[in-house]
Amino acid sequence: MGDDQILCSLCRQPAVWRDRETGSHLCSLHLKESVENRVAEMICTAGPLPDRVGVAFSGGKDSTALLAAMTATQDHTGIRLIALTVDEGIGGYREETIRHAAQVCSILGVEHRIISFPDLFGYSLDEILQQQESRACTVCGILRRRALEILAEEEGIRLLATGHNQDDHAQTALMNAFSADLKKVCAGTGPSLRYARRIKPFARVSEREVTLYAILAGLFTRLPECPYAGGALRNEVRSLLNRFEQQFPGSMRNAAACEAEIRSRLREKSSGKGLVPCRICGWPGTGEICQVCTLLGAGWARSGGDRPRDR
């Protein structure tokens, strides 16, 4: 060991990363710097920045890396951060990841707020899924998104950063192509006074780099897998894209860029279409009845959806 060591192309320190497209190598310091530069650039080009930005923080690897990178770039971006966590209520899984989330916030010195499905919707995800486990990711996605929006609104957050990385965007591009559902491409981009605007600072950072960043920041922990994550289409698409990336380096980046381009062009065309309040809960959406009310029925809104919580 030692003679075979590959060195950083910039400083000749031991390399931890190979750029598969250029063949260059980076050490720990320069890899972190490269990720942080892209994060800061994405944040600073996102339009006017409020003083305080929310970070959607599950406590998993991606959002942990995001929180660490955004903390590291605070001198440059000048924003204060608050980590927003949704506890979906998944027994035997979420307890540990929520604990990890709290620890990470404590280490990074970031304010932390948690909202739970039972508090908001009256039921845990486990209870909601009793009759429809096969739709777990769809159901969870709809409810988690609403929970985050409500938590952001409660905290007065107008800009919310999420941990979606370049691979996520590439996967979404392919999944949208498979489903040929153009509405999905622009989902969540409509203007609303109630939504916090969303940014994705990792949009140009690969999942491998995100994982490596979390490891190098000393914040990577092997956490349990979500028990509902098993058979999602996304896993198949991820595997397919990774095979392409291995064989044709740059495929993932190109697919992600394609998704951004399509989204941008479609947004231009649909920019005149505003959101309308849901007839049941009043939350802005694209249809008469929002997805949450379609899923849970009218009861949740009357019993808790519009009830101020005492957190």
Next chain:
Amino acid sequence: MRILFPDGHEEEIPARGRTIEAVLLGIGMNPAELLISRGETIIPEDTIGIDEDTIHLIRISHGG
């Protein structure tokens, strides 16, 4: 070279002067889905494998 897999099992695989990337491809693993550590240190996948080494494979995707 001793390889510790993400699922916890271990295998001894001769490096035969190949890069770790080539070793992994040879056993049907996709290096684009993994990071590699030797001891506590992360190393690039184009590092030449050494039979006396133990490497740990870290899966980058996680169903979280």
